[in-house]
Amino acid sequence: MPELPEVETTRRGLAPLLNQTVSQVVIRNPALRWPIPGHLPQTLLNQSLLELSRRGKYILARFDAGSLLLHLGMSGRICLLEKDEAPARHDHFDIHFRDGHVMRLRDPRRFGAVLWAGQEPGEHVLLKVLGPEPLDDGFTGAWLYRQLRNKTAPIKNAIMDSHLVVGVGNIYASESLFRSGIHPGTAANKVSKLRCETLVQEIKATLNDALLAGGSSLRDFFGADGNPGYFQQEYFVYGRTGQPCKVCGTPIKTVRLGQRSTFFCAHCQR
C-alpha cells in the first residue's frame, strides 16, 4: 500500500496524538518483519509524544525516552481511533493515549516493522544507510548523474534502491520514468546528465502530485472501518497494461524488472 506520499499522509494524520501521553501499549502479534521489542509497553508508558517525523518510508515518533520507528511494509496501515474498539484480524500493535485516542497498526502481510531507536534514531542501522530524501534540495540531476556512473542495472531498479534515494516505490518509479520519457530498462549509466535532470524533476513532481492528492483523502485513510484510502490518482502507465498511452495512444506494455511489474509506453519512452 504505502509509498512515500502515503507514509507522509499517514504521518500528518497522526498529528492529533502530539503531546498526548501513553496510557497503554498492546502487542498482539510481535511477529512483524522483525520482532516488536517486548520492552515497549514499559518503555513508553506515561511518555508523551513529542514529535512525528519521517525518513524515507519510516515514521519516527519521538518520546522523551527515545524514538519509535514505524514501517508499513507492503500492506500496513495505521488507524487513528478516537476511542478503543474491538481489534480486527491483523491488528498487531496499539498505542493507547490518556485522552482516549488509539493508534492501531494493521498489517496482514506483516512486512512492516515497529522498532525502538533510542535517542539518536538517525544512527539506527536501518536509517543510517538511506539515501537522500527525493524532495530535498540536495537531490539534484547532477548528483544523481554522478551516483549512476558505475551502475549498469536498469534505471528503474536504481531509483527504487533506498540506498541511492529513498521513497521511490514501484508505482512512482514507473510514473516518473514515463513523465521523463526514459525507458525503464535503460542501463543507469547510459542515462545522460540532461535526462538525469529531467528525471529528478519528474520524481519530485510525481511525488508532490501524489502528496496533494493524499491530503484530500486523509479522512478515508484514517476511517475506523479501515477503508484503505488509496489515492484516486490518475496514473499514466501503472496498472494500465494494454490500455492506450494517454499521450500517444500506443498500448502500454509490461515488463518484469527486479522482479517487479514495470509499466511503460514503448513510443514515449526510449
Add this chain to the structure above:
DNA sequence: AACGAGACCTGGCAGC
C-alpha cells in the same frame, strides 16, 4: 562494489 534472486507473509482474484 554491484547485481540478481530469494526470502519474509497473507489475501484476492482468474481460471479450471
Add this chain to the structure above:
DNA sequence: TGCTGCCAGGTCTCGT
C-alpha cells in the same frame, strides 16, 4: 464450490 497458481504498493540478505 473448491482448488491452484499467480499477483500485490517493500526491502533485507545472500551468493556470485
